[in-house]
Amino acid sequence: MAGNISTLAYVAKHRQRRSLSDPAWVRYSLIAVALLFVGLFLIVPLASVFAEALKKGIGPYFAAFADKDAQAAIRLTLVAAAIAVPLNLVFGVAASWAITKFEFRGKALLISLIELPFAVSPVISGLIYVLLFGAQGWLGPYLGSGDHPWFGEWFNSLDIQVIFAVPGIVLATIFVTFPFVARELIPLMQVQGKEEEMAAITLGATGWQIFWRVTVPNIKWGLFYGVVLCNARAMGEFGAVSVVSGHIRGQTNTIPLHVEILYNEYNTQAAFAVASLLTLLALITLVLKNIVEWRHRRAVEAASAADIRQFTT
Amino acid sequence: MSIEARNISKHFGSYTALNNVSLKVETGRLTALLGPSGSGKTTLLRIIAGLEFPDASAEPGGGRVLFHGEDVSHKPAGKRGVGFVFQHYALFKHMSVFDNIAFGLTVRPGKTRPARAEIASRVNELLRLIQLENYGSRLPDQLSGGQRQRVALARALAMQPKVLLLDEPFGALDAQVRKELRRWLRQLHEKLHVTTVFVTHDQEEALELADEVVVMNQARIEQVGGPQMVYDQPVSPFVIEFLGNVNRLAAADGRLHGSGKDVLYVRPHDVDIQRNHSDEHALRARVLHVFSASNYGRVSLERVDTGEPIEAEIARDRLHDLDLKQGEEVSVVFRHVRLFPRGKFTEADLRNGQLSETRPGYLPAHGAGENI
Numbered sequence: 001m002a003g004n005i006s007t008l009a010y011v012a013k014h015r016q017r018r019s020l021s022d023p024a025w026v027r028y029s030l031i032a033v034a035l036l037f038v039g040l041f042l043i044v045p046l047a048s049v050f051a052e053a054l055k056k057g058i059g060p061y062f063a064a065f066a067d068k069d070a071q072a073a074i075r076l077t078l079v080a081a082a083i084a085v086p087l088n089l090v091f092g093v094a095a096s097w098a099i100t101k102f103e104f105r106g107k108a109l110l111i112s113l114i115e116l117p118f119a120v121s122p123v124i125s126g127l128i129y130v131l132l133f134g135a136q137g138w139l140g141p142y143l144g145s146g147d148h149p150w151f152g153e154w155f156n157s158l159d160i161q162v163i164f165a166v167p168g169i170v171l172a173t174i175f176v177t178f179p180f181v182a183r184e185l186i187p188l189m190q191v192q193g194k195e196e197e198m199a200a201i202t203l204g205a206t207g208w209q210i211f212w213r214v215t216v217p218n219i220k221w222g223l224f225y226g227v228v229l230c231n232a233r234a235m236g237e238f239g240a241v242s243v244v245s246g247h248i249r250g251q252t253n254t255i256p257l258h259v260e261i262l263y264n265e266y267n268t269q270a271a272f273a274v275a276s277l278l279t280l281l282a283l284i285t286l287v288l289k290n291i292v293e294w295r296h297r298r299a300v301e302a303a304s305a306a307d308i309r310q311f312t313t
Numbered sequence: 314m315s316i317e318a319r320n321i322s323k324h325f326g327s328y329t330a331l332n333n334v335s336l337k338v339e340t341g342r343l344t345a346l347l348g349p350s351g352s353g354k355t356t357l358l359r360i361i362a363g364l365e366f367p368d369a370s371a372e373p374g375g376g377r378v379l380f381h382g383e384d385v386s387h388k389p390a391g392k393r394g395v396g397f398v399f400q401h402y403a404l405f406k407h408m409s410v411f412d413n414i415a416f417g418l419t420v421r422p423g424k425t426r427p428a429r430a431e432i433a434s435r436v437n438e439l440l441r442l443i444q445l446e447n448y449g450s451r452l453p454d455q456l457s458g459g460q461r462q463r464v465a466l467a468r469a470l471a472m473q474p475k476v477l478l479l480d481e482p483f484g485a486l487d488a489q490v491r492k493e494l495r496r497w498l499r500q501l502h503e504k505l506h507v508t509t510v511f512v513t514h515d516q517e518e519a520l521e522l523a524d525e526v527v528v529m530n531q532a533r534i535e536q537v538g539g540p541q542m543v544y545d546q547p548v549s550p551f552v553i554e555f556l557g558n559v560n561r562l563a564a565a566d567g568r569l570h571g572s573g574k575d576v577l578y579v580r581p582h583d584v585d586i587q588r589n590h591s592d593e594h595a596l597r598a599r600v601l602h603v604f605s606a607s608n609y610g611r612v613s614l615e616r617v618d619t620g621e622p623i624e625a626e627i628a629r630d631r632l633h634d635l636d637l638k639q640g641e642e643v644s645v646v647f648r649h650v651r652l653f654p655r656g657k658f659t660e661a662d663l664r665n666g667q668l669s670e671t672r673p674g675y676l677p678a679h680g681a682g683e684n685i
Binding site for chain 2: 195199201202205213214217
């Protein structure tokens with residue numbers, strides 16, 4: 001059977017029927033238009049980032065990262081991502097599991113809520129947190145130091161600051177990257193259905209066993225890609241973080257905010273050098289994605305190759 | 314282990330999937346739930362398995378599923394000791410055939426889980442049983458439909474279930490594989506004697522494979538009985554129409570009547586065609602089409618008086634002897650008929666002998682009665 005399929009694939013690959021394809025000039029001009037578009041809008045900007053960053057040579061390029069404030073920005077970005085991504089991973093998996101494997105009231109509402117951060121402008125997301133946790137916000141008075149009777153001595157002494165501090169940046173990042181994992185998983189899990197889980201139930205597996213041994217292996221590539229996207233956004237988020245950050249150098253600046261400051265100070269070369277870090281992150285994300293897909297494809301091909309061997313020997 | 318379902322109803326929103334259905338399956342039997350799609354057969358199977366739960370029943374003791382007299386209604390599927398084979402197999406895609414079959418054993422809690430070697434030997438034994446000994450390391454994607462079906466069955470059998478439930482086991486397979494697998498399942502059942510219930514919409518499959526056929530329609534059970542019984546003594550127009558081809562002729566007052574409200578049913582193989590016109594009461598029909606490229610000959614006819622179509626199945630030798638011509642007028646004789654007064658008929662009427670589907674004076678040829 002597999003032999004037949006690979007033969008068919010071979011025929012399809014090597015003997016395209018002329019009647020089914022467009023004339024050569026149509027094909028080539030379409031390819032040219034596509035290449036031109038990709039070149040103009042993707043390749044040229046990408047190249048310009050590195051060109052600007054390396055304009056003054058390799059020394060100044062690395063000097064941009066030696067700066068104390070730049071290092072603080074990188075550290076803060078990593079911290080925010082390290083908190084936001086795992087939380088959204090757990091949340092995304094739990095939400096997709098609930099939405100695709102169970103029937104319950106308010107499912108549509110939950111789906112809309114998950115997508116809310118996509119619909120809301122990031123600046124508004126930041127403002128929401130300012131309104132909630134800012135000094136004049138709804139919850140602000142209960143967070144800062146002072147003497148409010150409700151929470152007692154211990155709480156007052158904590159002096160939690162959310163806005164213009166790291167917690168605010170982390171919260172804003174979580175909010176903005178909220179949907180990525182769930183959005184990646186829900187369609188995948190909907191296509192897969194719940195039959196395998198049902199089968200596992202009839203075979204006596206417990207909920208955990210079903211999750212780890214049946215569901216996770218089925219969604220692992222989608223999950224990985226969701227996490228990669230979530231991470232890229234967590235590190236690259238500008239709008240929401242900008243509103244809650246307060247732009248305190250060396251303390252509440254993330255990489256994108258640091259780039260902005262450098263650029264506004266006409267320090268173009270340093271701005272592009274730091275920006276190239278984010279560009280590299282994007283490239284790594286793409287490479288990772290392709291490796292994942294390639295490995296997956298290779299596993300499938302290896303499996304069918306073994307199949308053919310068994311048929312021919 | 315016997316299975317009993319008592320007064321089961323199931324609604325999905327405003328849709329009624331099962332309407333007060335009761336069913337008893339004896340130990341060791343092979344039972345078919347037969348019906349068109351939407352008749353509730355799969356829902357009933359899933360309720361027996363514990364994958365769905367019935368609505369609360371108004372009847373005392375109703376809405377329950379009993380295995381060997383023990384109420385299992387509140388047991389989850391994994392604790393009922395049922396093996397379930399899904400319509401699309403639901404094999405674990407990322408696991409080898411071996412791991413698929415071993416799954417039910419490896420997820421058992423520590424105390425009851427067999428040792429690794431024992432699991433391996435049991436899986437290998439099952440691989441032999443399903444004739445896939447050398448396929449243990451394959452992934453499900455590398456198997457054909459029939460092979461996957463057998464793996465799904467082995468996976469269900471690995472936990473030595475007392476009840477085996479199969480949802481449309483051959484639905485997704487092509488005709489040839491289907492026939493082979495059917496025969497194989499019958500043999501397997503004779504070997505293992507596990508109480509088995511399978512769902513199908515294919516009457517041929519149900520009649521050929523099952524010890525007992527449960528005919529379902531519109532959320533209810535129409536008839537329960539052996540294959541011979543449901544075929545020869547259908548209790549309702551639905552059953553007779555669902556189990557194979559049948560001619561419908563309008564009748565009234567026990568006679569054929571073009572505008573009658575009753576319905577006379579005749580199976581095509583109970584229709585005979587004759588040339589002699591000796592009987593003046595004989596039904597006259599015109600030959601429309603003769604088709605003999607089959608193991609029996611098929612003749613399409615049309616009643617001369619009312620224009621009602623009649624299909625006949627006739628042995629090829631006889632068809633050859635008759636040498637029918639298109640457009641020719643012939644006499645038609647029914648060997649066996651059933652009559653259902655439409656709308657007035659109930660199951661209770663039939664049981665009480667109130668109705669006789671072959672009334673005297675009914676038949677067009679040779680007077681009356683069955684089997685003339």
